[in-house]
Amino acid sequence: MRVAVIGGSGYLGALIADRCQERGHSVVALSRHRGVGTWEHQQCDVTVPGFGADRARAVIAEADVCVLAAGSVSWQSNSTESLQVHDRGVAALLQLVESVANPPRVVHVSSILALGEPDKAVASDQLFVGQRFRNWYEYGKYVAEHRVRQSATQHNIVRFGPLLGLGYDATIPDIRYGLPALFPMALAGYPIPITDGGHYPCYVGDVLGAAELVADMAEWTEFGRTITWFDPQNPSLSEILTRICLPFGKYPRIIKADTGRAEWLVRTLMRRIGTDANLTDYAHRWVDVDARADTEVTRGVRCREGYIQQMSAAMAGQSWSRPEHIDARYTHA
Numbered sequence: 001m002r003v004a005v006i007g008g009s010g011y012l013g014a015l016i017a018d019r020c021q022e023r024g025h026s027v028v029a030l031s032r033h034r035g036v037g038t039w040e041h042q043q044c045d046v047t048v049p050g051f052g053a054d055r056a057r058a059v060i061a062e063a064d065v066c067v068l069a070a071g072s073v074s075w076q077s078n079s080t081e082s083l084q085v086h087d088r089g090v091a092a093l094l095q096l097v098e099s100v101a102n103p104p105r106v107v108h109v110s111s112i113l114a115l116g117e118p119d120k121a122v123a124s125d126q127l128f129v130g131q132r133f134r135n136w137y138e139y140g141k142y143v144a145e146h147r148v149r150q151s152a153t154q155h156n157i158v159r160f161g162p163l164l165g166l167g168y169d170a171t172i173p174d175i176r177y178g179l180p181a182l183f184p185m186a187l188a189g190y191p192i193p194i195t196d197g198g199h200y201p202c203y204v205g206d207v208l209g210a211a212e213l214v215a216d217m218a219e220w221t222e223f224g225r226t227i228t229w230f231d232p233q234n235p236s237l238s239e240i241l242t243r244i245c246l247p248f249g250k251y252p253r254i255i256k257a258d259t260g261r262a263e264w265l266v267r268t269l270m271r272r273i274g275t276d277a278n279l280t281d282y283a284h285r286w287v288d289v290d291a292r293a294d295t296e297v298t299r300g301v302r303c304r305e306g307y308i309q310q311m312s313a314a315m316a317g318q319s320w321s322r323p324e325h326i327d328a329r330y331t332h333a
Contacts, residue, residue, distance in 0.1 A: 002026045004063040007070030014168035015211035046092040061100040065218045069109040074177040086140030106155035108148040114141035121288040124228045134281040154223040161203025165307035186241045186252040193257035195284035198238035203230040206303035228291040247313040
């Protein structure tokens with residue numbers, strides 16, 4: 001089978017390409033940046049006229065499956081950046097898929113944050129439930145998934161929360177963006193004000209498990225399904241920050257606070273210590289996700305033991321092995 005991976009040089013995209021190639025498929029990665037790995041790579045950007053659109057069309061025309069894994073991971077994107085990638089970019093890719101003689105199946109990588117901030121539990125088959133969006137990143141991911149759902153393509157969609165762990169060739173996620181932007185604060189010992197002390201889930205998952213699931217979906221022949229996957233243990237935000245600190249013998253300074261009432265103060269604090277103030281949007285419970293209907297197809301997807309601690313150690317150029325004295329409640333990571 002021939003698989004085109006859009007965004008195949010990224011943190012998740014490169015692992016998807018690797019997992020598909022490991023299964024014996026012919027892989028071509030398309031991305032704006034220079035390629036990694038041993039598979040074929042084509043440099044292009046369909047949002048920029050004349051920058052590889054013809055190459056992208058040629059690759060897509062020969063593909064059996066097209067994985068859409070491109071897009072910014074920054075929660076701090078402004079409206080222009082977010083809609084350029086997640087709206088116009090996805091629209092251009094879908095038009096390319098629909099324009100070829102034998103359109104490939106599509107696997108679209110979406111985000112749990114496409115659900116925004118609803119006031120009720122949301123299942124995988126739902127998208128718009130009257131929610132509001134905390135930032136342009138969330139709205140952009142919502143628009144991208146909506147475009148895929150409304151397209152004439154034969155598609156499946158998978159939603160992930162923040163992905164952690166070591167990626168292809170032991171890469172780590174960019175700590176400038178998203179949840180990882182909190183990690184330097186925790187390691188530096190800064191006080192982190194979080195509602196309820198961070199005892200709520202944020203739906204993280206191991207990037208390798210996510211890549212394996214996408215590779216599974218690339219082999220599906222049926223279509224029209226949206227599924228959600230995250231670490232089955234679903235650790236809370238406070239647990240995640242604790243695991244980040246464990247390889248360094250530290251614990252995060254989490255302050256139990258009502259960040260909704262003191263949001264202006266928290267934003268001011270984050271600006272003063274050099275962290276983007278938009279992280280305050282996630283200093284309280286995110287969204288209630290109901291993924292029970294997806295367990296039939298996600299039951300076999302696993303997270304590596306210690307994937308969060310291993311990633312944290314790699315950030316400092318260290319290796320991680322679990323000390324015997326670590327509290328048992330952390331050993332399932």
